[in-house]
Amino acid sequence: MSRVVWGACLLVASTAFVACADSGQTAAVARLASGEVAVSGTPEGIPAHAPARFEFGTEASATRVAMWDIDVRPDGEGLPPGSGSVAQGREVYNVYCVACHGPTGMEGPNDRLVDSEQWDDVPSTRTVGNYWPHATTLYDYIRKAMPQLTPGILSDDQVYAVIAYILWMNEIVPEDTVLDAETLPAVVMPARDKFVVDDRVGGTGPVR
Amino acid sequence: MPRDGRSKLSRRAWITTTSGVIAAGLVKTQTDAIKLVAQEAPSDPTRVPGKLVSELGGRAPAEEPKRLVRAQALSSSSRTPLADLMGTITPADLHFERHHAGVPDIRLEDHELLVHGMVERPMVFRMSDLMRYPQVSRIQFLECSGNGGGVYNRDRMPTEVTVQALDGLLSTSEWTGVAVSTILREVGVRRGASWILAEGSDAAVMSRSVPLDKVMEDSMLAYGQNGERIRPEQGYPLRLFNPGYEGNTSVKWLRRIEVTDQPTHTRDETSKYTDPLGDGTVRQFSLAMDAKSVITFPSYPYALPETGWWEIRGLAWSGRGRITRVEVSTDGGGTWVDAALQGPIMEKSTVRFRHLFDWNGRDTVILSRATDETGYVQPTVEQLWDARGTRTSYHQNHQRAWKIARTGEVTFGLGELV
DSSP states (O other): OEEEEEHHHHHHHHHHHHHHHHOOOOOHHHHHHHTTTOOOOOTTTTTTTTTTTOOOOOEHHHHHHHHHHOOOTTTTTTSSEEEEEHHHHHHHHHHHHHHHHHHSSSSOSSSOOOOOOOOOOOOOSSOOOTTTTHHHHHHHHHHHSTTTTSSSSSSSHHHHHHHHHHHHHTTSSSSTOOOEEETTTTOTTTTGGGGGEEOOOSSSSOOO | HHHHHHGGHHHHHHHHHHHHHHHOOOOHHHHHHHHHTTTTSSSSSEEEEEOOOOOOOOOOOOOOOOOOOHHHHHHHHEOOOOGGGGGSSHHHHHSSSEEEOOOOOGGGGGOEEEEEEEEEEOEEHHHHHHHOOOOOEEEEEOOOOOTTTGGGGGGGSSSSOHHHHHHHHHHEEEEEEHHHHHHHHOOOOOOOOOOOEEEETTTTOEEEEHHHHHHHHHHHHEEETTTEEEOGGGGGTTEOOOBBBOOOOOSEEEEEEEEESOOOOGGGGSSOEEEEEESSSEEOOOOOOOEEEEEEEOOOTOOSSSEEEEEEEEEETTTSEEEEEEEEEEEETOOEEEOEEOOOOOSSEEEEEEEEOOOOOOOEEEEEEEETTTTBBBHHHHHHHHHEEEOOOOOOOOOOOEEEOOTTTTEOHHHHOO
């Protein structure tokens, strides 16, 4: 991963955290976002006469990192090439997902996926449609962990497609949607702005 | 027991058994005889030789503490029998479980940890590499943030619930491993980094984002638990251990750490482990476990058989540091007295508390409340309802209560107070 890409991530992160700070984020997290993190000093367990590096372990090749670096972030970092449509996703869903999540994503027996009804105070369900703040999380999670009994079986295209279908069932995207590395991060999830960073701090102040 | 109290019957039985075995020709050596005789529990253990040494010990046959398993599912949990335990350390085979896709079968020699992202030198560590780094051990608790969720709803406040079912997603171990800071020192963290992503090698590829300053402070790559290799259910051969943080962040079967400048917003930090507050917002990254205490004795389904002196016992802990005080009320919260705390009191660890109680046989409700070194006092459930609404499902650390009925029967008593 190049420094140029990381620079871009930093910019995105900074913007995101400024937005969070406006909505009452704690100073600690804002400090984290600014990168002012103490990474110097003598870590626990390392005596003063220890070498700067022990060199136990081996350097990871770029290939090795690329093979394992499969997470996906809200800004789209980590999304693979490929694409999938709502129509293709319907086929994927009906083969791999329907048994656990039901014909319309609402019946279970496992987690309910669909609820397009939004909420003001408290959600009565916590589904993709009314609770998940980022569409990219679907890619991160489905590619790694679904289907439950055969995780990792779906192709990159199939993952894009089934996400398109789930978002369409939740009335978040239109039926002609095709998702890829550009369009998926651009999907604005209805619950996105409801999420606030923890403000509990311990101490003698008010209970939070 | 005086010497003349020995059972003659027992001695006779021993002779009969031994003679029978010898007659049957099954005994060739003195060792064979001892083994055979020791198979039956004698009524007088001074009259028969005991069992010989063994390679692997076991509990006394009558002692059968067990985890509570509710549902056999890939994503499920089992709970520690808190009422059966003494002190603070949880025997490793009774440590609570929470798996999201079962327990993977991993060979020590195959396991590798990749550390990459915003680092100078991306590296792969085998277990033998990690074992060679300077080692740290700490006795600290691990608690699932869903612990106690069953006693938050005013309309569904249970009475017949054990402390195991209620708060058994809590365990304490001596964890041994290498400080995360040691490994990050080795790979060199780049400026601007602020989070890590920790990823497991289970079938859920469970992953969580953790602030970099937290893992630099006291997180550990743990490979030991209570003196032995970490158990498969707790992440064999390697887990992240974030002291004081909600258990889900201590990713088990750890295979990858990516140093980042932002949280990844994985499924388990967005759709799960987040807290709708009742005002239209959802609290995210609620990572620290606030101070909490539970009375483990007396608790349901125990019944005090008589009035008089009983020692109320329990556990207190805080994810923000040391416990400084535990108070107990034996009159439904009307008055409080300081409980005795059993040292050593360690940070982000459980503390055993005790209070001697002279039960007069009347109906009453007993409670405990913990205070930690930040000054935080374990809140009442009403305080949590006021602060968070009634529909959150994690971090319910409010005061627990047990009702002692005139009959001595003990039931969960919070419903009596709210």
